[in-house]
Amino acid sequence: MASTYTNGGIEKIGSGEQAGTWGTTTNNNLDIIDKAINGVQALTLSGTTDTFTVTDGTVSDAGAKVLVLGGSPSGTHTLTLAPNDSDKVHLVQNGTNQTVNISQGSGGNAVLTAGEIAWIFCDGAGSGAAVTKQDISTTPADFSVGDDLSLISDAAVLNFGADSDVSLTHVADTGLLLNSTRQLQFNDASQNINAPSATVLDINATDEVEINATELEFNGTTADINANLDVSGTSTLTGNVTLGGQLIMPDVTSTKILVADGTSYQEVAVSGDVTIANTGAVTIANDAVETAMIADGQVTTAKLAGSVAVIGMSIKLAGASFGNTASVNVSGVTDNGTGDYTIAVDTDFANANFSIQATTGDDDGTNRNLGELTVHAQAAGTVQIRSHRPSASENSARSAFDPDTVYVTCNAQ
Numbered sequence: 001m002a003s004t005y006t007n008g009g010i011e012k013i014g015s016g017e018q019a020g021t022w023g024t025t026t027n028n029n030l031d032i033i034d035k036a037i038n039g040v041q042a043l044t045l046s047g048t049t050d051t052f053t054v055t056d057g058t059v060s061d062a063g064a065k066v067l068v069l070g071g072s073p074s075g076t077h078t079l080t081l082a083p084n085d086s087d088k089v090h091l092v093q094n095g096t097n098q099t100v101n102i103s104q105g106s107g108g109n110a111v112l113t114a115g116e117i118a119w120i121f122c123d124g125a126g127s128g129a130a131v132t133k134q135d136i137s138t139t140p141a142d143f144s145v146g147d148d149l150s151l152i153s154d155a156a157v158l159n160f161g162a163d164s165d166v167s168l169t170h171v172a173d174t175g176l177l178l179n180s181t182r183q184l185q186f187n188d189a190s191q192n193i194n195a196p197s198a199t200v201l202d203i204n205a206t207d208e209v210e211i212n213a214t215e216l217e218f219n220g221t222t223a224d225i226n227a228n229l230d231v232s233g234t235s236t237l238t239g240n241v242t243l244g245g246q247l248i249m250p251d252v253t254s255t256k257i258l259v260a261d262g263t264s265y266q267e268v269a270v271s272g273d274v275t276i277a278n279t280g281a282v283t284i285a286n287d288a289v290e291t292a293m294i295a296d297g298q299v300t301t302a303k304l305a306g307s308v309a310v311i312g313m314s315i316k317l318a319g320a321s322f323g324n325t326a327s328v329n330v331s332g333v334t335d336n337g338t339g340d341y342t343i344a345v346d347t348d349f350a351n352a353n354f355s356i357q358a359t360t361g362d363d364d365g366t367n368r369n370l371g372e373l374t375v376h377a378q379a380a381g382t383v384q385i386r387s388h389r390p391s392a393s394e395n396s397a398r399s400a401f402d403p404d405t406v407y408v409t410c411n412a413q
Contacts, residue, residue: 005056007086007124008036008063031059036088039064045071045079045096053082066091069112073098080104081131087124093117105129254278312354313345313383317406325405339371339387339400343408348381354412358385361405371403383410 003025004012010029013022035041041064043052052062062081067090069079077100081090084105094100094112101109102120107130110120119134151158154172169177178184183194190206203209249258249267255278256267270276273288315327324333331346358373377384385408388398 003057007088008032009054009056009058009060011057025057028057028059032063035059035064037065040066040068042068042070043079045069045073045077045100047077048073048075049078049080051080051082054086054088063088064090066093068093068095069100070095072096073100076101078103078109081122084129085124085126086122088122090120090122091117092120102131102133104131108132312349312412313343313408313410315343315406315408317341317343317408318404336384337400339402340376340384341386341406342382342384345381345383345410349410349412350380352379354378354410356383357407357409357411359407360387360403361407362403371401372398373406373408383408 003014003017006012010032011025013025018025041061043050043061052060054060054063069092073096075098077096077098079100080103081088082104092102092110092112094114094116097114099114100112102112103109104122104124105126105128107123107125107128110118110131110133112118112133116135121132121134123130123132151170154170156170158168160166160168166182167179169179171177178195181194181196183192185192190204192204193202194204195201251267253267253269255276256269257276258265259268260266273285275283275285277283313327313329315330315333316325317323317333318325324330329346330343332344334342334344336342356375356378358375360371360373371387371389374386374388375383376386385406387401387403387406389401390398
């Protein structure tokens with residue numbers, strides 16, 4: 001009885017055949033089986049078509065369990081696995097830079113893109129045989145590790161999702177990098193940490209972010225908190241605090257102010273002769289200002305009004321030498337000629353209706369340089385005084401002269 005062959009090309013020795021030589025055939029069959037179970041075979045592709053055949057009784061390249069496709073196909077490549085009546089399963093890696101169509105007959109091909117790894121099944125249906133694919137790189141499946149899992153290369157990447165839209169990348173000696181603007185979520189989508197841009201890190205929570213630490217340190221130019229900040233402990237600030245809104249203290253009684261007590265700022269009520277309104281207006285009680293409270297030289301005529309008599313201006317003027325010896329509210333004196341002086345008032349009177357007292361003085365005690373003074377003209381800001389010698393009679397002419405001293409005082413109510 002002649003030998004027959006299986007789908008994988010294994011020779012089945014006929015009864016009574018190969019006496020004394022069957023061991024060679026058996027060893028060859030074992031090699032075929034080993035290749036079908038454990039074999040990894042590189043197939044070199046060229047052009048646009050190739051055929052690899054499992055030959056009966058031969059350890060064939062096409063009979064290996066794993067087929068690694070290489071070479072340099074010139075375009076989309078058709079790889080035919082013959083014969084078409086052999087049903088089998090292969091793990092195939094397309095290591096070329098072209099798409100490879102794996103065919104057995106007219107029933108349909110398995111298409112592997114460049115770099116793809118997939119299981120294929122050849123149904124061995126003859127001329128209409130079909131090849132189907134199970135892509136292990138795109139079909140999700142659970143993967144369990146009973147102990148440690150190590151990615152031992154720097155810059156190793158873990159990809160997540162059907163299109164690897166989320167990834168974790170190892171940054172050597174630094175940490176892990178989450179790609180793009182992806183986020184780490186906690187509990188639900190509203191609780192997350194993410195970086196919406198290269199310079200911004202967001203921590204998002206529906207209600208509360210709680211940080212439990214002895215010390216919380218912010219090393220930044222600005223801390224922008226767009227929410228209520230509830231601090232139940234002590235906050236120590238060594239820099240400036242700029243408020244864009246209101247400062248609300250525990251006691252917000254109207255008209256209270258902040259006063260430092262040596263340890264902190266406390267809210268206290270204003271008391272005594274001064275009160276303050278919640279609009280900021282300050283009121284001093286009547287009769288509260290006493291003389292001892294007023295600094296020297298701080299009360300001016302402009303600040304006195306009503307029934308208070310005001311000394312509007314006074315001056316002691318050396319007549320002959322035309323010198324301003326002493327004065328109050330005088331900005332200057334003009335010598336108009338012998339015995340004629342115009343005195344300029346520093347702070348003008350309200351009008352020209354003010355009283356003027358003027359007299360001369362004798363500095364040497366001879367009574368020779370005494371005269372009569374007349375007011376020649378007066379205005380709100382000036383007083384013109386003229387000095388004449390006394391006349392012997394009413395009809396005698398009086399001559400102008402410069403007395404030793406001229407005293408002028410002006411008063412206004």
